[in-house]
Amino acid sequence: MRRSQxxxxxxxxxxxxxxxxxxxxxxxxxxxxxxxxxxxxxxxxPTAPADDEQLDRAIEIIRSRVDAxxxxxxxxxxxxxxxVVQLPGVKDKQRAVDLVGQTAELRFRPVLLTFNPFDEVxxxxxxxxxxxxxxxxxxxxxxxxxxxxxxxxxxGEQEMTAQELLELIDPEAAAELDAESADxxxxxxxxxxxxxxxxxxxxEIDPSDIGSEQILDFTAPEDDLADWAVLLPGRGEPVGYVLxxxxxxxxxxxxxxxTFNNEWVVNVDLTDEGAVGFDQIxxxxxxxxxxxxxxxxxxxxxxxxxxEFGGTAxxxxxxxxxxxxxxxxxxxxxxxxxxxxxxxxRTVSATLGEGTLRAGVVAGIVGLIIVGIYMLVYYRxxxxxxxxxxxxxxxxxxxxxxxxxxxxxxxxxxxxxTGIIVSIGVQVDSNIVYYERIKEEVRRGRAIRSAxxxxxxxxxSTIVWADLASLIGAGVLYQxxxxxxRGFALYLGLATLIDLAVSYFFxxxxxxxxxxxxxxxxxxxxxxxxxxDDAATAAAVTGGAT
Amino acid sequence: xxxxxxxxYRGENSWDILxxxxxxLVGSAVAVLICVVAxxxxxxxxxxxxxxxxxxxxxxxxxxxxxxxxAASGSAADGLxxxxxxxxxxxxxxxxxxxxxxTVTGSENIFRxxxxxxxxxxxxxxxxxxxxxxxxxxxxxxxxxxxxxxGDEVAGKARRALVVFFVLIALYLWFRFEWKMSVGALVxxxxxxxxxxxxxxxxxxxxxxxxxxxxxxIMGYSLYDTIVVFDRVKSNERSLPARSHFTYAALxxxxxxxxxTRSVNTSITSVLPVLSMLIVGAGFLGAGTLSEFATAxxxxxxxxxxxxxxxxxxxxxxxxxYEPGWAAxxxxxxxxxxxxxxxAATQALAAENYTRSAPxxxxxxxxxxxxxxx
Numbered sequence: 001m002r003r004s005q006x007x008x009x010x011x012x013x014x015x016x017x018x019x020x021x022x023x024x025x026x027x028x029x030x031x032x033x034x035x036x037x038x039x040x041x042x043x044x045x046p047t048a049p050a051d052d053e054q055l056d057r058a059i060e061i062i063r064s065r066v067d068a069x070x071x072x073x074x075x076x077x078x079x080x081x082x083x084v085v086q087l088p089g090v091k092d093k094q095r096a097v098d099l100v101g102q103t104a105e106l107r108f109r110p111v112l113l114t115f116n117p118f119d120e121v122x123x124x125x126x127x128x129x130x131x132x133x134x135x136x137x138x139x140x141x142x143x144x145x146x147x148x149x150x151x152x153x154x155x156g157e158q159e160m161t162a163q164e165l166l167e168l169i170d171p172e173a174a175a176e177l178d179a180e181s182a183d184x185x186x187x188x189x190x191x192x193x194x195x196x197x198x199x200x201x202x203x204e205i206d207p208s209d210i211g212s213e214q215i216l217d218f219t220a221p222e223d224d225l226a227d228w229a230v231l232l233p234g235r236g237e238p239v240g241y242v243l244x245x246x247x248x249x250x251x252x253x254x255x256x257x258x259t260f261n262n263e264w265v266v267n268v269d270l271t272d273e274g275a276v277g278f279d280q281i282x283x284x285x286x287x288x289x290x291x292x293x294x295x296x297x298x299x300x301x302x303x304x305x306x307x308e309f310g311g312t313a314x315x316x317x318x319x320x321x322x323x324x325x326x327x328x329x330x331x332x333x334x335x336x337x338x339x340x341x342x343x344x345x346r347t348v349s350a351t352l353g354e355g356t357l358r359a360g361v362v363a364g365i366v367g368l369i370i371v372g373i374y375m376l377v378y379y380r381x382x383x384x385x386x387x388x389x390x391x392x393x394x395x396x397x398x399x400x401x402x403x404x405x406x407x408x409x410x411x412x413x414x415x416x417x418t419g420i421i422v423s424i425g426v427q428v429d430s431n432i433v434y435y436e437r438i439k440e441e442v443r444r445g446r447a448i449r450s451a452x453x454x455x456x457x458x459x460x461s462t463i464v465w466a467d468l469a470s471l472i473g474a475g476v477l478y479q480x481x482x483x484x485x486r487g488f489a490l491y492l493g494l495a496t497l498i499d500l501a502v503s504y505f506f507x508x509x510x511x512x513x514x515x516x517x518x519x520x521x522x523x524x525x526x527x528x529x530x531x532x533d534d535a536a537t538a539a540a541v542t543g544g545a546t
Numbered sequence: 547x548x549x550x551x552x553x554x555y556r557g558e559n560s561w562d563i564l565x566x567x568x569x570x571l572v573g574s575a576v577a578v579l580i581c582v583v584a585x586x587x588x589x590x591x592x593x594x595x596x597x598x599x600x601x602x603x604x605x606x607x608x609x610x611x612x613x614x615x616x617a618a619s620g621s622a623a624d625g626l627x628x629x630x631x632x633x634x635x636x637x638x639x640x641x642x643x644x645x646x647x648x649t650v651t652g653s654e655n656i657f658r659x660x661x662x663x664x665x666x667x668x669x670x671x672x673x674x675x676x677x678x679x680x681x682x683x684x685x686x687x688x689x690x691x692x693x694x695x696x697g698d699e700v701a702g703k704a705r706r707a708l709v710v711f712f713v714l715i716a717l718y719l720w721f722r723f724e725w726k727m728s729v730g731a732l733v734x735x736x737x738x739x740x741x742x743x744x745x746x747x748x749x750x751x752x753x754x755x756x757x758x759x760x761x762x763x764i765m766g767y768s769l770y771d772t773i774v775v776f777d778r779v780k781s782n783e784r785s786l787p788a789r790s791h792f793t794y795a796a797l798x799x800x801x802x803x804x805x806x807t808r809s810v811n812t813s814i815t816s817v818l819p820v821l822s823m824l825i826v827g828a829g830f831l832g833a834g835t836l837s838e839f840a841t842a843x844x845x846x847x848x849x850x851x852x853x854x855x856x857x858x859x860x861x862x863x864x865x866x867x868y869e870p871g872w873a874a875x876x877x878x879x880x881x882x883x884x885x886x887x888x889x890a891a892t893q894a895l896a897a898e899n900y901t902r903s904a905p906x907x908x909x910x911x912x913x914x915x916x917x918x919x920x
Contacts, residue, residue: 038688043696093685094670343696344595345669348688351605352656359826366826367819374815415759418839421823422763425816426770429808432815433774436808443556458781465722466773472714473766480707483700484755485762492766 005509012392012506020395023402030398031073031405032088033413033487036357038350039071039088040096043483044340046081057329058338059083061104061295065221069096075409079482083340088411093347099221101342104295106250106334107226108281109243111289111301117218117233117240126231126242127217133229137245224296232291234298236323241298243291248277250294250334258324266315266328275311283307292331299330344483360417367421371428379435380527381518385510386431393427393502397495415488423495426470430503433466434459434511439528448523452515456508463503470496554807563802564795564863567856574857578737581744588747593754594660596701598694600640600669602659604631604680604687626680631657634679639667663691704758715769723776726865731772734858738768738849745845756839764846767816771809771854778805779859793879794872798863802855813851820844 034041044062046055059076062085066074075086090096113129115122218240219230226246233240252274257267270278281290282304291301302315315327368390376383397420404410437459441451474493477485519525553559594601606626628645635643643661657680663669669691677684712732719728742764746753779801786797824840866872 045696094673341693342691344690344692346688346690349603349605349686351686352603352688360823363823363826364819367822370818370822371815374818378811415756418756418759418763418823421819422766422816422843424819425767425812428815429770429812432808432811436805436811439807440804462774462777465777466770469715469718469769469773470766472718473711473762473769476711476714477707477762480710481703485704485707485759488759488762492763 005512008505009509009513012502012509016392016395016502016506019399023399026406028402028406030401031409031411032353032357033411033416034086034088034346034348034353035414036353036360036412036417037088038348038353039086039090040093040100041087041344041346041348042085042097042100042342043344044083044085044100045343047339047341050081050338053329054333054336054338055081055083057333058104058340062100064297065099065102065295066096069099071096073405073409073411075411079486082343082482084483086411089350095222097342097345097347101340102221103339104333104337105226106253106331106337107246107293108248108252108278109230109246109291109293110281110285111241111291112229112244113242114289114301115240115242117238123217123240126240130219130229130231130242133242133244137227137229219296221296232293232296232298234301239298239301241291241301243293243298246293247281247290248274250331250337252277253331253335256328256331256335258319258321258328260321263316264319264321264324266319266324266331268313268315268331270309270311270313272311275309278313279308279310282309292327292334294330294334300327356414360414360421364417364421364424368424371424375428375431378527379431381514381525382431382435382438382511382527385507385514386428386435388510389431389502389507390424390427392506393423393495393498396498396502397423400494400498401491412491413484413487415484416491419488419491420495423492423499426467426496427499427502430463430467430499431507433462434503434507435526438511438515439523439526442523442526442528448519448521448526449512449516452512456511460504460508464500467496467500554810559803559806560800561803562799563806563855564799564860567860570856571860574737574853578740578744581740581747584744584747585740588750590743590747591750591752592697593752593757594690594692594697595755596697596753598692598697599660599662600672600692601690602635602657602673602676602687603689604657604659604676604682606655606657606680606682628657631659631676631679634675635659635661635672638672638675639664640672700755711765719773719776722773723780726862727776729865730858730862731769731776733861734772734850734853735765735768737853737857738764738846741849742842742846746842751841757842760839760842760846763843764850767847768850768853771812771850772858774808774812775802775805775854775859776862779862793876794866794869795863795876796879798859802859806855809851809855813847816851817844817847820847 046058050058055078059078062083063074063076066076066085066087069087069090069092071087071090073088075084075088077084085100087096087100112133113126115126117123217231218233224230224232226249228245230243231240232243252270253268254271254274255269259265259267285304286307287304289301289303291298293299300315300317302317319327372383372387372390375386379386401412405412434455437455438448438451441455442448446454471493474489474496477489478493481489550559628647632643632645635645640659640661640663643659645660646658647655659676663672669689673684673687673689677687712735715735716725716728716732719725719731739761742761745751746757751757779798782797782801782804820840820843824837824844867876
């Protein structure tokens with residue numbers, strides 16, 4: 001046995017089981033898809049053609065809404081011009097479907113109060129103000145608000161944690177806090193937030209003082225109604241806003257662009273109707289802040305500096321280039337929001353999901369055991385290699401799926417599971433092709449130890465060519481389809497690649513090892529019947545033809 | 547029978563597989579014909595993913611079920627029947643809903659309601675109505691709503707992927723082997739797909755994306771099997787001296803016999819997990835999607851193993867028979883009164899392989915060059 005083969009055998013075992021141990025130690029497990037653990041899956045298609053920028057913005061909006069649902073592994077991806085939203089394990093399925101389908105609207109709302117969202121006293125004061133305001137706006141709701149349930153309708157509870165708010169304000173600082181809070185260390189310099197508006201009220205906050213899991217009761221997405229006062233967080237600044245009913249919507253905007261003129265500003269062009277409406281607002285709130293709100297987040301809250309605008313407005317402030325561009329995109333998006341049609345809505349109950357998962361797992365294990373037994377009975381010692389190859393492939397696949405789930409949020413779907421069960425067949429077949437070649441050579445009278453080595457080249461070529469056909473299939477399907485079929489193609493392709501690697505780096509050296517050390521030139525140990533000496537084998541060869 | 551198995555296990559089989567295939571192919575042709583007719587007459591029972599519409603799955607706990615579990619008559623909990631559920635659906639705004647009692651397992655039954663939402667009916671209301679009719683929690687329902695246009699798109703995409711796949715595979719086999727083998731492989735794959743799809747039409751199984759996945763798997767397996775067979779034929783053809791002592795059919799026959807053990811074993815090991823999926827997964831634990839999938843796979847796998855031996859290779863042998871060299875060999879064999887020159891091929895191959903593999907380090911390239919010069 002050549003040294004390189006021993007090395008490759010050892011490496012295969014180390015990589016195979018090492019990765020499995022690594023994944024287990026890291027606590028990674030495969031993320032289960034909607035069909036396997038229950039949840040919601042929605043396929044959205046824009047009713048009108050939308051460009052990339054708009055779709056990306058829409059996805060961002062959906063993502064932030066979904067965060068409010070507290071889903072562990074939301075998966076929101078674009079496939080062509082469609083958006084696939086997968087929310088495995090989501091509790092309130094109907095609410096999830098509604099939220100995902102809602103059209104985002106850009107609204108101009110007057111600012112009633114700004115407050116420090118990390119200060120509980122400030123927060124409850126702001127809540128009371130919003131409730132009082134709504135009470136006067138909608139007196140009919142006050143009658144019911146005696147009961148606790150109705151109160152939720154005034155200011156709904158969005159279960160946003162302080163950590164999530166921080167991410168909205170300053171993603172970098174949030175990530176830092178997340179990391180630091182794990183170490184239980186205090187930090188002072190995480191409050192470097194990018195000031196975006198001309199509002200200087202932003203206080204220095206020290207996020208390390210607050211628990212990142214503190215719940216902040218901002219207005220829930222479904223309660224963010226145009227004619228109610230709401231409590232919303234700001235983007236890029238640690239400020240909470242109490243906002244009055246919307247005065248104007250994004251329809252008023254015809255165009256918005258970020259330009260550099262000594263500093264970054266956003267130029268806004270208004271439609272003819274919008275210009276009239278905007279001037280009305282300007283007159284009423286002169287000197288006060290008016291918030292630009294896109295889907296529950298205050299993008300900016302500039303102070304109105306003129307009483308009349310005449311169709312164009314300039315928003316200036318301490319923008320950096322990115323901030324200005326983001327605001328311009330938000331305004332443009334608001335002018336022409338992407339309206340989605342729900343092409344395919346699927347909810348799976350947790351029990352059905354679990355049942356399917358259990359069925360799949362049990363079926364997979366039973367299938368593996370039966371195949372293992374068959375291989376052991378038929379190929380004897382070589383059957384051990386087949387079982388070991390399956391174990392190595394299995395652990396590599398498990399690690400890979402866990403890693404994909406952890407790093408990419410890629411869920412293991414039902415179709416993916418079947419792809420894997422199918423790949424058991426492919427893996428075992430590679431073994432069979434090789435073993436049959438060995439047996440053939442041995443029947444012809446070749447010594448087993450040399451047959452094991454010599455048969456591999458021909459067998460591996462067959463395996464490669466056949467696997468290549470599988471890979472072509474998987475590649476085409478992955479590229480040209482979506483949803484179920486795509487998931488299947490992905491896992492079939494992965495499993496096929498693993499099969500190739502395991503065949504070459506693990507199966508071959510192990511077979512050679514067994515042929516040299518354990519078989520002792522007794523073909524029976526490989527399940528080869530017939531003569532053991534050359535004369536008998538020769539007789540078998542010619543005997544078969546007569 | 548036992549002796550045949552023994553011969554097989556010892557690898558001593560040298561059966562006239564091509565000869566057998568001529569008889570078997572009649573059966574194949576009849577089966578394909580039946581499937582095509584079924585496809586046209588009965589059509590496919592397309593799932594909502596392709597047609598649009600709505601599906602509700604309502605689990606009924608077994609505790610609420612009649613002791614004798616008269617699932618066959620379509621009733622489950624407390625005498626709750628499919629008709630009751632259909633009536634509830636109609637009241638909620640889903641007229642003409644089709645209700646089935648689909649899965650019967652140890653723990654629960656599932657009413658499956660399929661229909662189209664009436665105009666101005668929200669899915670939420672129907673969810674609530676169905677849940678209260680069956681006296682279960684709304685959250686335990688599984689639902690799905692698909693818009694009609696979406697189905698067209700899915701089907702269109704699948705069709706396009708299939709065409710691209712066929713073209714690429716044909717080119718691949720042409721590049722790797724020869725175009726006649728591309729034809730053989732595609733004929734075999736089409737044969738398998740027609741049989742599987744035909745079975746779906748015959749039994750009225752619902753075609754879902756999972757089924758499409760199954761069809762694709764079948765194609766993959768079938769091709770894989772076929773490539774293994776072709777690979778052997780090609781390598782045998784290359785290693786033979788260019789003496790026309792035997793026909794292409796004989797060469798094919800010998801090669802088929804050589805890979806038969808592999809084909810049978812691979813089929814068995816591929817079918818075992820699928821059978822386990824069908825029996826354990828679907829039978830005992832009750833997962834509808836799994837059982838549909840497994841059924842399609844099982845039919846397709848068996849068809850695939852069969853076709854790689856009995857359809858793909860005979861097609862290639864038939865096409866090759868028209869090549870001048872092989873045609874001459876056939877004429878010579880007929881003239882000598884040897885309709886079957888398999889024996890000669892077996893011996894020539896055995897001798898050739900034997901000498902080739904006997905030296906400790908066979909140098910294949912040089913040898914083959916010498917042969918060509920001869």
